Amino acid sequence: MPALLEIRDLVKVYPRGTRAIDGISLDIRRGEFVVLIGLSGSGKSTLLRCINRLVEPTSGKVIFDGTDVTLASSRDLRRIRRRIGMIFQQFNLVKRSSVFANVLAGRLGYRSPWRTIASKPSREDVALAFENLERVSILEKAYVRADALSGGQQQRVGIARALMQEPQLMLADEPVASLDPATSHSVLRYLEEINKTDGITVICSLHFLSLARRYATRVIALKAGRVAFDGKPLEIDEHRFKEIYGEDAVEVEIGVTRTAEEKRAADAAVVERLDPAADR
Amino acid sequence: MAEYFTARGLPVPPELRRTPLTDWRRWSLIGLTLAVLYVGVRLLDIDLSRANPDYAGTRILSLLQWDLSILTPQNEFETFWDTAGGLMIITIFLGVVATAISIVFALPLAFLGARNIMTGNAVATGIYGAVRVLFTVMRSIDVLIVVIIFSVIFGLGSAAGVFGLAFHNVGVLGKLYSEAIEGIDPGPPEAITATGATRFQVVWAAVLPQIVNPFVSFSIYRLDANVRLAPVLGFVGGGGIGQFLFQTINLFQYNKAGLIIFLIVITVALMDFASAQIRKRLV
Numbered sequence: 001m002p003a004l005l006e007i008r009d010l011v012k013v014y015p016r017g018t019r020a021i022d023g024i025s026l027d028i029r030r031g032e033f034v035v036l037i038g039l040s041g042s043g044k045s046t047l048l049r050c051i052n053r054l055v056e057p058t059s060g061k062v063i064f065d066g067t068d069v070t071l072a073s074s075r076d077l078r079r080i081r082r083r084i085g086m087i088f089q090q091f092n093l094v095k096r097s098s099v100f101a102n103v104l105a106g107r108l109g110y111r112s113p114w115r116t117i118a119s120k121p122s123r124e125d126v127a128l129a130f131e132n133l134e135r136v137s138i139l140e141k142a143y144v145r146a147d148a149l150s151g152g153q154q155q156r157v158g159i160a161r162a163l164m165q166e167p168q169l170m171l172a173d174e175p176v177a178s179l180d181p182a183t184s185h186s187v188l189r190y191l192e193e194i195n196k197t198d199g200i201t202v203i204c205s206l207h208f209l210s211l212a213r214r215y216a217t218r219v220i221a222l223k224a225g226r227v228a229f230d231g232k233p234l235e236i237d238e239h240r241f242k243e244i245y246g247e248d249a250v251e252v253e254i255g256v257t258r259t260a261e262e263k264r265a266a267d268a269a270v271v272e273r274l275d276p277a278a279d280r
Numbered sequence: 281m282a283e284y285f286t287a288r289g290l291p292v293p294p295e296l297r298r299t300p301l302t303d304w305r306r307w308s309l310i311g312l313t314l315a316v317l318y319v320g321v322r323l324l325d326i327d328l329s330r331a332n333p334d335y336a337g338t339r340i341l342s343l344l345q346w347d348l349s350i351l352t353p354q355n356e357f358e359t360f361w362d363t364a365g366g367l368m369i370i371t372i373f374l375g376v377v378a379t380a381i382s383i384v385f386a387l388p389l390a391f392l393g394a395r396n397i398m399t400g401n402a403v404a405t406g407i408y409g410a411v412r413v414l415f416t417v418m419r420s421i422d423v424l425i426v427v428i429i430f431s432v433i434f435g436l437g438s439a440a441g442v443f444g445l446a447f448h449n450v451g452v453l454g455k456l457y458s459e460a461i462e463g464i465d466p467g468p469p470e471a472i473t474a475t476g477a478t479r480f481q482v483v484w485a486a487v488l489p490q491i492v493n494p495f496v497s498f499s500i501y502r503l504d505a506n507v508r509l510a511p512v513l514g515f516v517g518g519g520g521i522g523q524f525l526f527q528t529i530n531l532f533q534y535n536k537a538g539l540i541i542f543l544i545v546i547t548v549a550l551m552d553f554a555s556a557q558i559r560k561r562l563v
Contacts, residue, residue, distance in 0.1 A: 052474055082476030092467035096489045105485045109476025116481050158471075165475055 002066065003027035004169060004201050005051065010060035012046050012225075020046040021057070022225035028203065030168075033195045035216035035233070036205040039245060042222040044205040048171045051203070052084045053077060065168065082109030085162025085200075089174040091154040095147035099138065099157050102146050103129045106164030125164075132160040136190055152183035159190055170194065172204035176211070184208075188215050209236065209251055343538030350524075350536050364521065364536075368543045370438070371520035372551075375507035378442045382449035383499055389415075389450070390457030391483065396469075397461060412458070418451025423509060424516050431517035441518025445506055453502055460494040461487065497559055504555040511544045 005028040012021040020043045028034055036044045049055035051062055053069060062069040069080055085106075093102045107125045108116060121129075133139045136156035141149060146157060155175055162170060172191060176184035188204075192215055195202045206212050212219050213233040221229035221236075221244040228244050229236065236244075241251055285292045300306065350364040360366045391397050393411035398404040427444035434440045468486035477485065514522020521540060528536040 054470060054474060078476040078478065080476075081474060084474070086471065086474040088467060088471060090467050092465075092471035094468045094486055094489045095465075096492075105472055105477075106475050108472060108481045108485060111481075113478050113480045113484075116484055161471070161475070171474075 004030045004065055005203075006061070006063040007047075007051075008061040008063070010047070010050060010062065011058045012043075012050055012055060013058045019225050021050065021060075023060075024222075024225070024227055026220065026227070026230070028169075028201060030201055031195070031199050032201055033192065033215060033217045034201075034203045035212040035219050036203065036222060037207070037209060037212055037219060037244065038205075038222035038228070043225040044222055045173050046225075047222065048086075048173050048203065048205060051169075051171060052081050052086065054086075078109055082165050083167055084169045084171060085165050085167035086171040086173070087155065087158040087162055087175050089177045091151070091158045091178075093146040093154055093157055093161075095145070097146060098143050099133070099146055099149065100129060100142045102157055103133055103160045103164060106161035109165060128164060129160075132163040133157075135163065135194075136160045150183075151179050152187055155179065155187045156190060159187075159194070163194065167200060170200050170202045170204075172202065174205050174207065177207055184211065185214075191215070209241065212236075339534055342534040343541070345535050346539040346542070347533070347535035348539070350539060364524065364540055364543055367521040367524050368547060371510045371514075371522070372507055372547060374438060374441050374513070374518075374520045375445070375510040376503065378445035378449060378510075379499070379503045379506045381442070381446035382453055382502070385446075385450045386453035386457055387495075389454050390461060393454060393458040394461035396464070396466065397479075397483065397487070411454070415451045415454040415458070418447060419455060420451075421448065423448045423513070427513050427518040428516045436517040436519070436523075438519035441510065441513040441520060444518060445509065445513065449502055449506065453498060456498040456502075457491075457495060460491050460498065463494075464490040493562065496562055500555050500558055500562075504551055507551045508548050511547075 005026075007024055007026040007028075010021050010024045011019070013019050022043075024043075024047060036047065038044055046055055050057045051064070051069070053062075053072075057070055060070070064080055064084065067076070067080060069077070072080055094105070097105075104121055104125060107121070107128070110125075130139065130142070133142055136159050138149075138153055138156050138160065141153065146154060149157065158175075170191065175191070176187050179187060188211060191202055191204060194200045204215075213236075216233045219229065219231065219233045219236060220227060221240075223244055229240055238251075242249060282292045282296050285296075352363060353359055361370065389411055392407050393415060395408055398408035423445060426448050427440055430444040430447070431437075431440035434443065464487060468490070469482050472482045472486040510518075510520055511522045511525070514520045514524065515526045517523075521544070525537060525540045525544075528534075528540065
């Protein structure tokens with residue numbers, strides 16, 4: 001089967017001359033959980049936004065499921081976008097609207113502009129909204145205003161909104177950067193769940209390598225707009241880490257502090273998860 | 281003290297080089313201000329010799345000795361709407377209707393005049409620029425001048441007042457509205473764009489909910505200002521109670537003028553109170 005997403009020689013130069021993406025080529029296969037790492041300004045956000053053209057690439061190609069995104073007309077682009085969910089660091093919910101209204105808005109790409117203002121949401125859309133709210137365990141907050149929720153809850157609403165699109169690909173732009181460690185894990189577990197259960201491919205940028213090791217099936221590191229590493233999470237040793245983050249960088253743990261033995265056990269569990277056949 | 285900096289090759293802070301009392305820049309600024317004021321006073325030729333306290337005293341007294349006859353119809357041709365009370369109510373509605381008209385035009389134009397909505401291509405940016413220039417032109421002509429011009433078109437009376445006031449307010453509200461739109465959190469529109477929604481759906485679902493509050497607040501603020509302005513418009517041919525007040529002053533009927541001014545003060549005070557209350561509840 002061809003890759004779900006093909007990126008070819010992608011370049012993005014911002015009007016002020018910054019080369020945010022400097023020639024990236026990648027193939028993302030179906031079902032992968034890709035984590036993007038790299039310093040702030042290394043191009044993670046720009047790369048994610050070039051995939052659904054929230055940022056217009058300067059040159060290169062993005063091919064999603066056989067369709068060239070970069071050449072798509074605005075109508076075709078909207079059809080592509082609705083198959084690609086996206087969640088954000090700041091959650092980007094409409095704060096004054098209810099959780100339910102926010103989730104329902106994820107369905108807008110499937111509705112005509114006229115129906116948006118003139119008719120009630122369809123029975124199917126409402127049912128789907130409740131189903132997705134239940135999936136992220138936030139059903140009881142459906143009619144609460146979005147800004148009354150905690151950060152972790154808001155991000156789950158963000159996931160439910162993206163799920164309304166019934167996406168094949170989920171882009172996550174530092175989804176846990178504004179959350180505490182415990183909440184970070186809970187949000188990433190929901191992403192992991194939709195990745196495994198629904199087979200939705202996930203591309204997620206993260207700041208903590210420990211989170212990347214725990215959730216990723218593949219880690220791609222960006223440095224100054226280029227791919228500095230692309231491989232299995234456990235292949236990133238201290239040497240590689242310094243290559244990506246610079247000589248002075250020290251790895252910080254997120255989550256519970258563990259002893260060396262516990263860490264080895266956890267890593268073994270990750271290996272098993274990545275390659276279930278390895279130990280058998 | 282300055283040696284501390286020179287010894288280390290650092291620039292000496294200006295505060296160390298000047299003392300406030302010997303700073304020639306300060307003194308020259310004060311001198312310039314005084315010179316401007318002196319020239320201004322000389323040019324204005326302010327003449328206090330024509331002041332007449334005795335005459336003014338009797339006039340001001342007659343402003344307080346109200347002629348209550350203007351509160352009731354005086355002959356068979358007059359109705360309640362020709363009395364001071366009736367005209368005051370008409371004048372309030374002059375402000376209300378003018379505000380309503382200006383909201384209807386400013387609302388859609390404001391989206392065309394918001395930079396963050398009109399992005400993406402040269403046409404959109406061009407429309408944005410044109411709408412903003414239009415707002416500035418409409419706003420920069422003072423209401424009284426607009427009403428005078430409109431009274432040439434519509435003749436003396438309420439039409440000139442309503443449309444003149446509305447015209448000016450499209451410029452004011454348009455600017456306030458579009459700046460409110462430009463000040464929204466760009467996150468939600470980005471997220472809705474990413475779901476595959478059209479530009480219109482993005483505005484509907486992610487921009488509108490963010491601007492309802494500032495829009496209502498600005499509209500009430502302008503309604504307040506317009507009801508305040510409406511009585512004056514009659515002086516330049518805009519109809520309403522101002523026209524009546526202008527007549528009484530020209531005819532030296534200060535007993536009537538005083539009562540009309542009192543009515544206007546009461547109305548504006550009530551309006552002030554009401555709009556403060558409404559805006560407080562909203563926020």
